Amino acid sequence: MSVQAEATSTTPAVRGETLRVEGLSGGFRSAEGGFTEILKSVSFSIETGTITAVVGETGSGKSMTALAVIGLLPKGFHRTAGAVHFEGHDLLTLAPAQLRALRGDRIGMVFQDARAR
Numbered sequence: 245m246s247v248q249a250e251a252t253s254t255t256p257a258v259r260g261e262t263l264r265v266e267g268l269s270g271g272f273r274s275a276e277g278g279f280t281e282i283l284k285s286v287s288f289s290i291e292t293g294t295i296t297a298v299v300g301e302t303g304s305g306k307s308m309t310a311l312a313v314i315g316l317l318p319k320g321f322h323r324t325a326g327a328v329h330f331e332g333h334d335l336l337t338l339a340p341a342q343l344r345a346l347r348g349d350r351i352g353m354v355f356q357d358a359r360a361r
């Protein structure tokens with residue numbers, strides 16, 4: 245008699261890419277007509293079922309990257325280039341109603357300070 249063991253898991257195998265950010269660039273336009281570039285061709289992708297950490301010094305643009313991905317950029321910020329693909333959607337060209345439907349349901353942001361970002 246033989247016994248066969250099989251690895252089992254309650255979590256189904258997930259494969260693929262959840263988020264892909266490609267060449268995201270942008271910055272703030274000043275009242276005087278100047279432009280300060282904050283995001284300089286930011287590119288990364290996140291595989292489904294994995295955790296990705298973005299590390300950088302304060303003011304380096306981590307929050308602006310996350311806000312640009314979900315379309316919640318502050319007034320004055322202008323995106324100059326790039327694309328954001330999330331679960332088959334092109335987030336930067338999605339209709340506002342479709343983006344709202346994804347936000348909170350499929351994608352969201354936990355702010356570092358609940359009172360201010």
Ligand SMILES: Nc1ncnc2c1ncn2[C@@H]1O[C@H](COP(=O)(O)OP(=O)(O)OP(=O)(O)O)[C@@H](O)[C@H]1O
Nearest residue numbers: 272282300301302303304305306307308309318320
């Ligand atoms: N409303 C704004 N007007 C002009 N510049 C801004 C504005 N908001 C942020 N910035 C600038 O954008 C840059 C990126 O800021 P961001 O908040 O993305 O940094 P961060 O990497 O998240 O920093 P921290 O680690 O402190 O959270 C900073 O230089 C900041 O001064």
Ligand SMILES: [Mg+2]
Nearest residue numbers: 306307308356
């Ligand atoms: Mg931040």
